[in-house]
Structure formats: C-alpha cells, structure tokens
Amino acid sequence: MTTPLGKAPLAIRGLTDEQYGRVIRPGDAEYDLARAVYAGDVDREPAVILRPRTAAQVALAVALARATGLDLAVRSGGHSAAGHGVCDAGVVIDLVDMRGLEIDVDAGTAWAEAGISAGEYTSIAAEHGLATGFGDGTTVGLGGFTLGGGIGYLTRKHGMTVDDLLAAEIVTADGELLSVDEHDHPDLFWAIRGGGGNFGVVTRFKFRLHELDGVYGGMMVLPVTAPILEAVIAEAEAAPDELSTIVNVWTAPPFPFVPEEYHGKPIILAMLCYAGPAAAGKVVVDRFRAIAPPLADMVKAMPYPGMFPPADPLAHPIIAARNMFLDRVDLATAETILDHVTASSAMVAGAQLRVLGGAMARVAVEATAFAHRRSKVMAHLTAVYADPAEADLHETWVEGLMTAIRQSDSGAYVNFVAHAGQEQIRSAIYPGATGERLARIKARYDPTNLFRSNHNIVPATG
Known part of the structure; x- marks a missing residue:
C-alpha cells in the first residue's frame, strides 16, 4: 500500500515540475508504474520520484536528498538486479526524460544523455554505419550499464563499453557539475569506468563510435x-x-x-x-x-x-x-x-x-x-x-x-550481481588495489556516502 501524500516528509510536499522536471508522488496515477523496476521481487515505495530534464535539475535533486537526509536512488533504465534504482521512503532520480543523443559522424564520437536506452542509441548510430558496444538488451539504460564496465556483443572486438568512454559530465554529492576525462578530474574519470554509481549522477557520456556496416x-x-x-x-x-x-x-x-x-x-x-x-x-x-x-x-x-x-x-x-x-x-x-x-x-x-x-x-x-x-x-x-x-x-x-x-x-x-555484502564487494567485485583506490576517491567526492544505493564503496577513512 502506497504512502499517503500527507505522510510524506514536509520538505518534499511543495516540489514543482518547474524545479525538478517531473515530480511523481504517492497517489499520482503514474506512481506505481514509475516505481517498478525490472526485478520482479523488488517492491519499494519512494517518497518522491523526480524526472529531471537537465543537469541543473539533477543537481537540485541531489541537493534535496542531501539536505533532507532521505535515502537517494538513481535510475537510468531500472535493470539493476538488486533494484538499486528505487528506494523506500526516499528520493529517486529517474533519468528517463534525459534521452538526448548527438552523433558527430566525422569525429566518430557521440554525446549521449544517461536516460537513453541501449536499443535507442544502437539504432540511431546504425543509421550512420556506426556502433558503440553495449550489452545484449534493448531496454537497458546506458547509465548503470556503462558505469559497471559494459560487456556485450562487441567486447572481444573493441573492448568494454568503458574502453570507448572518452568523457562524462557528472553531478557530485555537493551538487557540482563536473566535466571529467583523462585530463580533467582523471581520478574520478578512472573511478566511473567500472566503479558503478558510487561517485555521482552521470548526466552525459561521450562515447567513441566504430564503423560497423553490419x-x-x-x-x-x-x-x-x-x-x-x-x-x-x-x-x-x-x-x-x-x-x-x-x-x-x-x-x-x-x-x-x-x-x-x-x-x-x-x-x-x-x-x-x-x-x-x-x-x-x-x-x-x-x-x-x-x-x-x-x-x-x-x-x-x-x-x-x-x-x-x-x-x-x-x-x-x-x-x-x-x-x-x-x-x-x-x-x-x-x-x-x-x-x-x-x-x-x-x-x-x-x-x-x-x-x-x-x-x-x-x-x-x-x-x-x-x-x-x-x-x-x-x-x-x-x-x-x-x-x-x-x-x-x-x-x-x-x-x-x-x-x-x-x-x-x-x-x-x-x-x-544482485546482492552483495561488503566482504564480497571488496574481495570479488573491487578486489585489492582497485578497491583501495576507489575508496580513496569515494572519500574525496562523496565523503558522507550519499550515493549508497549501489554495490557500495565505503569512503576511506584517515
């Protein structure tokens, strides 16, 4: 049974579409569909679902979660096996309305917003005889898939999706929008190529495109x-x-x-x-x-x-x-x-x-x-x-x-991975030096662990 709007935290009752893009609350007609994720055993009821259209609106949503202390979940396509794209009694940032795609055929690159699906991107790129390797499903969102590494049909030929990631724009826990690549914030750029959603909300990705006629x-x-x-x-x-x-x-x-x-x-x-x-x-x-x-x-x-x-x-x-x-x-x-x-x-x-x-x-x-x-x-x-x-x-x-x-x-x-405790995260997913470096970067960009609805990297201490 959904939480009545009257019992929602006071801080989120007055949110407007103008501020956040689209605001979906318990009791709204689209609430139950909007909170559903791919995993059929996940049934969570967020206090509010925000669907921003711009990076500035994403930053406002991050600031809201930080100021209220509510749990924060970030959703691209909703395919997390653990249902990380939704939370109970917290704030969900759903990127589904950020679906822009700009392809530079001459440069062989594309800027993609984080809400576009792998199928949409692949179909549009194919019209130009180009491709970036994602997974093997059309409805998977690019955001979570890319941040975890990306293994799919072009992996042996061109590498993982993160090997074709050239740059990104990311809203960090303090609400700042950063442009990251090998030269600007290189530590953060390293971390988001496999470290999942632990470091912020990526709003746009710059990918390399490969010639592929068929x-x-x-x-x-x-x-x-x-x-x-x-x-x-x-x-x-x-x-x-x-x-x-x-x-x-x-x-x-x-x-x-x-x-x-x-x-x-x-x-x-x-x-x-x-x-x-x-x-x-x-x-x-x-x-x-x-x-x-x-x-x-x-x-x-x-x-x-x-x-x-x-x-x-x-x-x-x-x-x-x-x-x-x-x-x-x-x-x-x-x-x-x-x-x-x-x-x-x-x-x-x-x-x-x-x-x-x-x-x-x-x-x-x-x-x-x-x-x-x-x-x-x-x-x-x-x-x-x-x-x-x-x-x-x-x-x-x-x-x-x-x-x-x-x-x-x-x-x-x-x-x-559906469910993993800290032991598995540090020994199996991010082992050894990789996990240690990620924890140090986490401490720099998200010291309070705002972004924890994920296979969580705990910020390093000391």
Whole structure:
C-alpha cells in the first residue's frame, strides 16, 4: 500500500515540475508504474520520484536528498538486479526524460544523455554505419550499464563499453557539475569506468563510435551434452576477436522454433555476433554448426541492431541469480552444469557463459576500475520462478551450482550481481588495489556516502 501524500516528509510536499522536471508522488496515477523496476521481487515505495530534464535539475535533486537526509536512488533504465534504482521512503532520480543523443559522424564520437536506452542509441548510430558496444538488451539504460564496465556483443572486438568512454559530465554529492576525462578530474574519470554509481549522477557520456556496416550473427540452438558444451566454449575461445559469443545452457521454454520434444529440457541457445565481413563470419560460425546439427539456426548477415531481440518493457521476472568467472569450461564443468540444470524445478534454469578475452583483455588491469580484464569466461547462473514462496528453494539451487563449479577466479561482474555484502564487494567485485583506490576517491567526492544505493564503496577513512 502506497504512502499517503500527507505522510510524506514536509520538505518534499511543495516540489514543482518547474524545479525538478517531473515530480511523481504517492497517489499520482503514474506512481506505481514509475516505481517498478525490472526485478520482479523488488517492491519499494519512494517518497518522491523526480524526472529531471537537465543537469541543473539533477543537481537540485541531489541537493534535496542531501539536505533532507532521505535515502537517494538513481535510475537510468531500472535493470539493476538488486533494484538499486528505487528506494523506500526516499528520493529517486529517474533519468528517463534525459534521452538526448548527438552523433558527430566525422569525429566518430557521440554525446549521449544517461536516460537513453541501449536499443535507442544502437539504432540511431546504425543509421550512420556506426556502433558503440553495449550489452545484449534493448531496454537497458546506458547509465548503470556503462558505469559497471559494459560487456556485450562487441567486447572481444573493441573492448568494454568503458574502453570507448572518452568523457562524462557528472553531478557530485555537493551538487557540482563536473566535466571529467583523462585530463580533467582523471581520478574520478578512472573511478566511473567500472566503479558503478558510487561517485555521482552521470548526466552525459561521450562515447567513441566504430564503423560497423553490419554483422554476421544471431541465434543458434543446439542440442546439449557435456562434450557438445565443452566443444562450443572451446570454439568460442579459439575464434578471432571479431566473434563474441553468449552461450545459454537453459531448460528450453516452449519457443516455436525449438522442437517440442526439447521443451523443458536443457538446450544450448547461443547468440553469436561476428563484427566483420559476412563471408568471413560464416566460415567461423560454420565451425559451431559442425559440432552438432542445430535445432534452429537464425545466424545470418544482418544490421547490428538485429542482434537485439524485441523486449517486453513491462516484464518483471523473479530471478535467483549468481555471477562468477571461470578459468575454463572443461568436460567436468560442463557435466556439472548440465546435472544441476536438469535437476532444477524452476520455470527456466540455466547458466549463461560469456567467453571473454580479445580487446577487453589487452587493456591494462589498472587502466580502469574494472578489475577482471584477465578473466576467461563469465558465468551468470539463474533460476526464473513465479511463486515468491519458492525463493529459498531456487536460491539454494543457484548457490549450489556456483559452489560446484567454482574454480580459481573468485571475481564477479558488478552489473550482474544482485546482492552483495561488503566482504564480497571488496574481495570479488573491487578486489585489492582497485578497491583501495576507489575508496580513496569515494572519500574525496562523496565523503558522507550519499550515493549508497549501489554495490557500495565505503569512503576511506584517515
């Protein structure tokens, strides 16, 4: 039940659209839709949702949260697995109305406001034969995705999203709007390339654009056995940098393109993206076709935006999830994954395996706040279910799978982590020297930890 406006803190009752862009309060017709985030198990009721249109309005919203002492959450697309884009009884800064995009074709750069989605940016850039690498979903906002690092279809070819971040404009905890790049506030620029939303509200990003007339890519569905899975990952690792691969080992939903006898049973649903000439891409992808006859094969030459299937913006799945990195997917690891996926009672259970390397790994570890450049394979383990009463069952399953396949790489990717305590944040997400440096920068730009609705970096003391 939503909080009546009369019980809202006195300081936020008189806020106006002129000051803050759009002001949405409990009781407003759009309040419930505005507070909903992607994660279906998150149901929080902020005291007010502010949708600024300018950086100046963002600064006013930050100042409001600081002055009132209310919790502050910042939302770009609302896809945080932990629901960090919304808070209870606090202030939400929702950047959805800041969607400007300025492309300089000659310079090969773009200034994008933080509320634009990955799909919108990608489609507009493709009209010029250009692309910046984001993730694999259209509705994800650029803000949180970029600040966490950015792993997607162009990672092996061009690196992570933060490797194409050239500059940014950010409102810090004191309400100041800073322009940051390698020369101006270089410590802060380093920190926002992987350090998440710990340091302020980024209102605009300047990205590098790459020439990309099209790709050879799409979805391929394969039957799965442990030897087939091991071979698919080995082929993805051996492929040239032009190929980025996402291998989903899932219990098959009733997709019309999957033979009915496989519904509810493990399959491989692979997304392959070759960022180069179609003829060369076909040669590479044919090696996957040779592993096992595909159950469905939609890989073809296409415009880059064709890699992003349509998404339901109203979808709010309940997911138990764990994120980790693997050194390898050998036969034993493949068998363990299949055994666990088969045993799950979830609606859809599985392991998503993203082969890394390429351009991402050639950047120095200390160059940005993303500390996992040398990791080989990212594994995202999920169980999707409908009944909240089953949460413990599926959390136990996903924790068990993570434990069973754990190897020497103890890291985790901040954008895919749902819940993490300080121990995991400092040991797995921001380990060692990376975490220590981030804590010092946090102390400089946000000493009171105003920006704490995130996988939080605690300001260094002393």
